[in-house]
């Protein structure tokens with residue numbers, strides 16, 4: 001067993017990678033730029049309405065300034081009490097830009113199955129077009145969740161999440177409460193989730209270059225949540241079904257900060273106990289034993305996601321023989337035995353560039369998967385390392401053409 005590899009798994013950055021990669025990750029022109037600082041984010045939130053909102057893309061900067069902290073309540077056309085952040089004049093000026101339950105019901109034809117695009121722990125997801133032409137994803141909470149997400153706490157959580165804006169994060173647009181309905185409206189991302197792509201359910205095999213782009217996008221998005229939001233946001237549920245892909249196969253991370261809003265017990269096998277939220281196979285072992293959640297729990301889940309990208313396998317594969325069921329354990333074993341190449345997703349070509357990317361990304365993944373959080377790199381460090389791996393990968397591809 002090579003000593004260098006054992007050491008890598010124990011944590012600490014790989015000397016080979018740490019010295020040779022750019023540290024300027026967030027200014028990568030081909031990757032999502034770092035976006036708003038908290039001050040401008042604060043303005044953005046003031047334009048987000050709860051129960052009744054204007055899609056952010058159609059708000060001007062004047063609207064943001066006008067609407068700061070002007071909270072009011074009003075009675076909607078459907079009779080429910082709506083409260084939102086916004087300036088009375090501004091919203092009244094733009095009645096067509098507001099949206100209501102009626103609009104959601106109409107847009108989804110009363111939540112017709114033909115508009116349904118997914119199902120998760122929170123509820124059912126629909127795709128719909130609003131009156132102003134914006135296509136959105138509408139998440140309709142299961143009725144059983146309603147006690148869990150009682151009014152103010154849930155709304156204040158959404159309000160916090162709506163502050164966050166980054167190209168690689170799915171935007172929260174708004175949240176509606178109407179009688180026993182709770183509906184979340186978020187940015188629609190057109191190309192399905194990463195897990196389905198790894199399973200080739202969407203028809204195209206994701207090549208290594210695309211997988212490196214996705215890993216880098218996700219790393220940037222989580223770095224942003226950890227470092228550029230105030231207070232920092234821990235995602236808590238990084239997993240491949242929460243990574244949505246655009247038509248250009250760039251990644252957008254969904255459901256950030258959302259685990260706190262999800263149900264405790266009845267979302268099926270993926271969610272665990274009342275104290276710990278997340279998804280089996282991705283959960284930081286230290287969080288599981290201490291209940292202490294830190295940014296490094298996301299780093300751990302990100303390590304699992306990297307292994308998933310390299311192998312194509314789910315974190316838990318119950319149909320495989322015992323020693324291969326927990327994918328990260330199997331991958332770590334292969335790595336320490338010097339047989340890394342055998343874990344490469346069989347759908348990927350075994351080329352020098354792919355082999356190099358495999359070795360380097362796996363090395364990073366194993367650092368992320370260190371049992372103790374203190375040994376794991378920060379997400380910023382992961383971004384930097386991935387940035388370098390992607391650069392080396394592209395160079396190697398070009399020279400071998």
Ligand SMILES: Nc1ncnc2c1ncn2[C@@H]1O[C@H](COP(=O)(O)OP(=O)(O)OP(=O)(O)O)[C@@H](O)[C@H]1O
Nearest residue numbers: 117118119120121122125137187188189193241242
């Ligand atoms: N904003 C979106 N744009 C496009 N499709 C989406 C969007 N949000 C969710 N989906 C689709 O709906 C599916 C279910 O999403 P949801 O977030 O409810 O559950 P999940 O993340 O898959 O699982 P869980 O809730 O158990 O964590 C996703 O896997 C995705 O395919």
